[in-house]
Amino acid sequence: NAGVTQTPKFQVLKTGQSMTLQCAQDMNHNSMYWYRQDPGMGLRLIYYSASEGTTDKGEVPNGYNVSRLNKREFSLRLESAAPSQTSVYFCASSEATNIGGYTFGSGTRLTVV
Amino acid sequence: SQQGEEDPQALSIQEGENATMNCSYKTSINNLQWYRQNSGRGLVHLILIRSNEREKHSGRLRVTLDTSKKSSSLLITASRAADTASYFCAGDNQGGKLIFGQGTELSVKP
Numbered sequence: 001n002a003g004v005t006q007t008p009k010f011q012v013l014k015t016g017q018s019m020t021l022q023c024a025q026d027m028n029h030n031s032m033y034w035y036r037q038d039p040g041m042g043l044r045l046i047y048y049s050a051s052e053g054t055t056d057k058g059e060v061p062n063g064y065n066v067s068r069l070n071k072r073e074f075s076l077r078l079e080s081a082a083p084s085q086t087s088v089y090f091c092a093s094s095e096a097t098n099i100g101g102y103t104f105g106s107g108t109r110l111t112v113v
Numbered sequence: 114s115q116q117g118e119e120d121p122q123a124l125s126i127q128e129g130e131n132a133t134m135n136c137s138y139k140t141s142i143n144n145l146q147w148y149r150q151n152s153g154r155g156l157v158h159l160i161l162i163r164s165n166e167r168e169k170h171s172g173r174l175r176v177t178l179d180t181s182k183k184s185s186s187l188l189i190t191a192s193r194a195a196d197t198a199s200y201f202c203a204g205d206n207q208g209g210k211l212i213f214g215q216g217t218e219l220s221v222k223p
Contacts, residue, residue: 039142042216043156105155
């Protein structure tokens with residue numbers, strides 16, 4: 001049982017390049033989330049998807065887009081990467097919003113140079 | 114803006130001692146959750162306490178919640194070196210989003 005799987009684990013981008021971070025869960029969870037973690041800042045919510053077919057902005061959505069491809073997969077896209085987007089990105093899922101704890105992936109460490 | 118603010122930011126104790134971490138939050142919540150993060154890893158859910166609960170136990174963990182003061186505490190009893198990690202509180206607000214605090218770094222020395 002893999003839980004939440006994120007790919008890639010590490011990535012270096014040049015400023016202006018684009019990329020998509022992939023996330024998949026195998027727990028039949030309805031809700032999925034993308035967070036970024038920066039030193040001293042805790043985790044900040046970028047986007048979330050309460051259920052298949054819906055997405056909503058979190059605290060820091062600027063510069064990102066998301067796609068809830070199906071119930072299992074939730075991707076995060078950086079259209080034009082900036083150094084300020086250097087961070088560790090975590091995907092998480094839960095049975096539903098307001099229910100239970102979240103299961104997190106192991107993270108993607110992204111550096112934008 | 115963070116939902117939770119944790120205190121202390123860093124805590125160093127000896128193995129066998131108890132560790133207490135505090136969390137204050139800003140808005141009304143449905144529940145408050147605590148997570149652990151080992152260095153370089155993802156977060157692991159530890160315990161959830163609902164807004165109508167005052168105290169909850171899970172193994173060596175004890176969590177309290179005071180909704181009138183908008184605060185929570187996590188107590189780890191008889192700490193072990195393996196408890197060394199960062200601990201985060203997170204409030205599940207009525208918008209269905211989990212908002213995290215900045216975390217407490219706990220170091221347990223053998």
